[in-house]
Amino acid sequence: MARLSFLFFLFSFSFVHAKTMKFYFDSKLVKTLSVNEMEKSVSIETRSVYNPNTRSYEKFKSFDFKELLDLVYGKRWKEAEEISFFTSDNYVPFIPVKKFLMKDSFLAFDSAYGSKFTTVGKLKDQVHDLEPFYLIWEKGSRWDLDRSDWPFKIVGISAYSQSFNLIPKSSEKIQLHGYKLFKKYCIACHQVKGVGGIKGSNLLKSEVLQSSNRARLIQYIIDPKSVNKSSKMPFFPKRIRNKKAAVDSILQYLQWLDDKKTERVESPSKKKKIFSVERLNNALSN
Numbered sequence: 381m382a383r384l385s386f387l388f389f390l391f392s393f394s395f396v397h398a399k400t401m402k403f404y405f406d407s408k409l410v411k412t413l414s415v416n417e418m419e420k421s422v423s424i425e426t427r428s429v430y431n432p433n434t435r436s437y438e439k440f441k442s443f444d445f446k447e448l449l450d451l452v453y454g455k456r457w458k459e460a461e462e463i464s465f466f467t468s469d470n471y472v473p474f475i476p477v478k479k480f481l482m483k484d485s486f487l488a489f490d491s492a493y494g495s496k497f498t499t500v501g502k503l504k505d506q507v508h509d510l511e512p513f514y515l516i517w518e519k520g521s522r523w524d525l526d527r528s529d530w531p532f533k534i535v536g537i538s539a540y541s542q543s544f545n546l547i548p549k550s551s552e553k554i555q556l557h558g559y560k561l562f563k564k565y566c567i568a569c570h571q572v573k574g575v576g577g578i579k580g581s582n583l584l585k586s587e588v589l590q591s592s593n594r595a596r597l598i599q600y601i602i603d604p605k606s607v608n609k610s611s612k613m614p615f616f617p618k619r620i621r622n623k624k625a626a627v628d629s630i631l632q633y634l635q636w637l638d639d640k641k642t643e644r645v646e647s648p649s650k651k652k653k654i655f656s657v658e659r660l661n662n663a664l665s666n
């Protein structure tokens with residue numbers, strides 16, 4: 381029995397270290413790194429993070445995320461606008477580069493002391509599998525960061541520059557405001573122009589933008605259940621004042637994206653190295 385568990389230990393050890401992360405810049409693949417390769421340039425640290433659900437600390441083996449970004453992209457990631465995370469459950473949160481410059485973050489790849497690489501969620505018996513990678517933040521900062529800033533099951537990472545076609549120019553004020561809200565509250569689930577999650581529909585492809593009943597559409601986005609009881613979409617954050625104007629700017633942003641004729645971001649069906657969740661999943665299962 382002891383020998384068996386030793387073999388199992390060896391197996392899980394080699395498995396952990398064989399896993400890889402794909403890094404993109406403006407949707408183009410830049411590098412694929414295994415934990416072993418990361419370890420050659422960035423030292424492994426054990427970090428504690430506070431789990432508000434269990435009110436205890438969890439310890440993970442991790443890499444300093446900024447050092448890892450330096451390793452992959454050089455200094456150019458610091459001039460980028462966003463970092464996005466592709467998860468194996470089709471969730472694609474965006475986090476502004478500024479946040480990474482202000483706070484220390486770490487890419488966890490295993491729990492410390494050989495326990496399972498999991499965390500406990502809000503509901504009592506809810507255990508989340510974190511494999512293969514989990515983004516964690518410096519101790520004490522749990523409360524001032526959004527939940528979406530702690531993605532797990534991360535399989536890919538992309539930096540997006542200011543010139544990326546998804547981002548309006550600063551002169552396009554309302555659209556830029558709409559973009560900021562969209563990437564904070566919507567893009568994790570709704571893909572546009574090949575970027576973002578696929579839990580919800582591609583909003584540019586759905587007919588909603590052309591909807592004649594804009595007031596109802598805005599009402600739906602603010603509180604989906606008020607329009608469709610069985611909706612799986614979360615309501616718009618309560619803390620945002622003047623929600624109608626905020627949602628309206630999101631719709632104007634989507635309209636702006638839809639109107640753009642010169643597309644640098646092509647649809648994933650064209651054979652280019654552009655990220656798509658499906659393609660990544662296919663690549664991973666091969």
Ligand code: HEC
Nearest residue numbers: 565566569579580581586588601604608611612613614630
């Ligand atoms: C956690 C995932 C999630 C987030 C975040 C999210 N949505 Fe959704 N959304 C969905 C799902 C799932 C649907 C499918 C219909 C339903 O369940 O109501 C949907 C449906 C929609 C629809 C109807 C489109 C159609 O084709 O049926 C619109 C419009 C929409 N979402 C806009 C938004 C906007 C704008 C935001 C950001 C403020 C947002 N969603 C945030 C998951 C999400």
